[in-house]
Amino acid sequence: MSEPFGQYPPPYSGGAAGVPGHTTEERNWAVAAHLSSVLGIxxxxxxxxxxxxxxxxxxxxSPYVRSQAVEALNFNISVLIYSIIGWIxxxxxxGFxxxxxxxxxxxxxxIVATIKVSNGEPYRYPLTIRLVS
Structure with missing residues (x-):
């Protein structure tokens, strides 16, 4: 697409803040799902x-909020299990x-998950036991 010199293309009209498919509210709730574990710990x-x-x-x-909340829930349950093993x-x-x-x-x-979902990208934690689906 070629615009005349000195003119800018029209602003992106996709999703919130240029991220297609996810509203700002969905991204905020997804961030809350990941960050709330920091407060809870x-x-x-x-x-x-x-x-x-x-x-x-x-x-x-929202399917996006659900998927990220389930992912954060599974990860935190997995970390709890790993911590119990560490205490043993x-x-x-x-163990220390x-x-x-x-x-x-x-x-x-x-922190990585919070940054990714704030950009509207889905995130899957590694080494997670998927108990909740």
Whole structure:
């Protein structure tokens, strides 16, 4: 498409903020599903509670929000299982390393997922046990 010199093409009219297919509200709820686990983890290993609340509140309204809430819920349940294994391994003294690695793994991937879904891209966590579908 060639525009005359000095003229700009019309603004993109796709989805919210140039992201086709997802509204700003959907992206905000998807971000909330991922970020709420950070708040929940500081309250005492309740990282799965935030994504569950988002899933129950907005899961029926948007397939995108549902998929991201389920993904965040599965990941946080998996991290809880990995943490329990780490606590058991504390008796063998390797558990402290496992717990530290699980925490860094959880924090980094939660931040990556939050950034991806804020851009409207779906995100799937690696090493996740898919219990909820």
């Amino acid at each position: 500081w309250i005492g290993f309740l990282g799965a509670l935030g994504p569950l609340v988002v899933l129950l509140a907005k899961g029926k309204e 391994l504390v008796f063998v003294l390797i 390393v496992v717990l530290g690695a699980v925490f860094v793994f959880w924090l980094v991937l939660t």
